[in-house]
Amino acid sequence: MQSHFRANPGYEIVLFDRLPETYRAQLASLQTDPDCYGVLWPRVPGLVAKAVDRETALLFFTMQQPGPIPTYVRSSFGERCNQVIAELVLDGVLEIAQEPDGEFVTGAVAHPLIFEARTPASAGGRVARLSLDAIEYGQALAIESSAELSARLYTYNMIPASPAWHKLIPTSDAVLGFLRIDAEGRNRRVLDRWYTHQSSNQNGTGWRIWHLRRGLEPHRETWRPAYKLYISPRPETLPEILDAIVGELGAAKVASFKIGQDLFGLLRPDKVVAYCAEFDELATLAARLQKTLAGCPAQGVPFTAGIDPAGLLSWGTDPPREIQEFAGLEQESWRLWVTNHLAVALLASKAQSAAIRPCKFALERLRLDGVDTETWTPRQAIWQSERRG
Known part of the structure; x- marks a missing residue:
């Protein structure tokens, strides 16, 4: 980029120990991260605070005087320099001149200066269509909190918990009977090769998780990041097909899988998730399940990579902890990582009077982060990029 840039004068950098006590307590986990320098603190209304690393802080200080991107920055980031600068402009950290001395x-207002205009590709498959519909829905919501907006995107296409569903599954224990995996259930025997436990995260999302019993799992020379196979039937069909699903998972010696542990877990689109160590393993298992579950009504999981046209099967892979903004934050799943990024971009665009629609800006911003927003797959470089503020 040969344009002139400057640090956004609406921000100032504040070190952690100079923040108000309330904010220091909220960001306590970040203070132990050696990469984290401080916080970009808003000087004007409409901006949000951003934690920044040392490289971003140095660049912000350097660009107090408008001008081209310094040589040291190009040398430091190498071939990624243009991408990094584009991200900082779209995120409101840097500003770009519309023309010399302009x-x-x-x-979002700077988007036309960063990207050439292009016609968006049509969504391929139902899962991709659901993802775009979810972003349009998020754009229409009158929500100012990125966390709340991310949660609404994340739960898009969840089936409402109607009185009929509450009557059918009134408690978490009732899930066992509904799925026919209680002591007398016909699906119980197929689970004999697995042991189970329950788990929930800080958001209260609970899972019933099964692991292969010791000695049954295939030997792994080294650990590799898990690929997630999402199995998304309509919830009312799950009791009838669960034995077939678990049978295929067992035949493939999948290390573990999980099912939502309560009513809301069964109504969410990603109600059944299997973990595979290799993508080839996932692809083979998906092919077998497509045949086994042929004709099964699908619900569909937004922000995942569709495998079949109906949306019954899709996949994703959780980002490693190293690519998160800073190590003090809770580990994010693939879908949560995506919806968190989309929510921030949607709100940032809606706060400005830009020519580009917020949903398109959010897609472009996510694409810059390394996500193919036509197939909803992560590009390989996404897990290898350096962390930034």
Whole structure:
């Protein structure tokens, strides 16, 4: 990029120990991260605070004087320099001049200066269509909190918990009877090769998790990141097909799988998730399940990579902890990582009077983060990129 840039004058950098006590307590986990320098603190309304690393802080200080990107920055980031600068402009950290000696702009307003206009590709398959519908839905919501907006995106296409569903599954224990995996259930025997436990995260999302019993799992020379196979039938069909699903998972010697542990867990789109160590393993298992579950009504999991046209099967892979903004934050799943990024971009775009629609800006911003937003797959480089603020 040969344009002129400057640090956004709407921000100032504040070190952690100079923040108000309330904010220091909220960001306590970040203070132990050696990469984290401080916080970009808003000087004007409409901006949000951003934690920044040392490289971003140095660049922000350097660009107090408008001008081209310094040589040291290009040397430091190498071939990733243009991408990094584009991200900082779209995120409101830097501003770009519209023309030499022209007005400086940032965020969604700067989008035309960063990207060439292009026609978006049509969604391929039902899962991709659900993902785009979810973003349109998020754009229409009058929500100012990125966490709340991310949660709404994440739960998109969840089936409402109607009185009929509450009557059918009134408690978490009733899930066992509904799925026919209680002591007398016909699906119980197929689970004999697994042992189970329950788990929940800080958001209260609970899972019933099964692991292969010791000695049955295939030997692994080294650990590798898990690929997630999402199995998304309509919830009312799950009791009839669960034995077939678990049978295929057992035949493939999948190390573990999980099912939502209560009513809301069964109504969510990603109600059944299997973990595979290799993508080839996932692909083979998916092919077998497509045949076994042929004709099964699908619900569909937004923000995953569709495998079949109906959306019964899709996949994703959780980002390693190293690519998170800072190590002090809770580990994010693939879908949560995506919806968190989309929510921030949607709100940033809606806060400005830009020519680009917020949903398109959010897609472009996510694409810059390394996600193919036509197939909803992560590009290989996404897990290898350096962390930034």
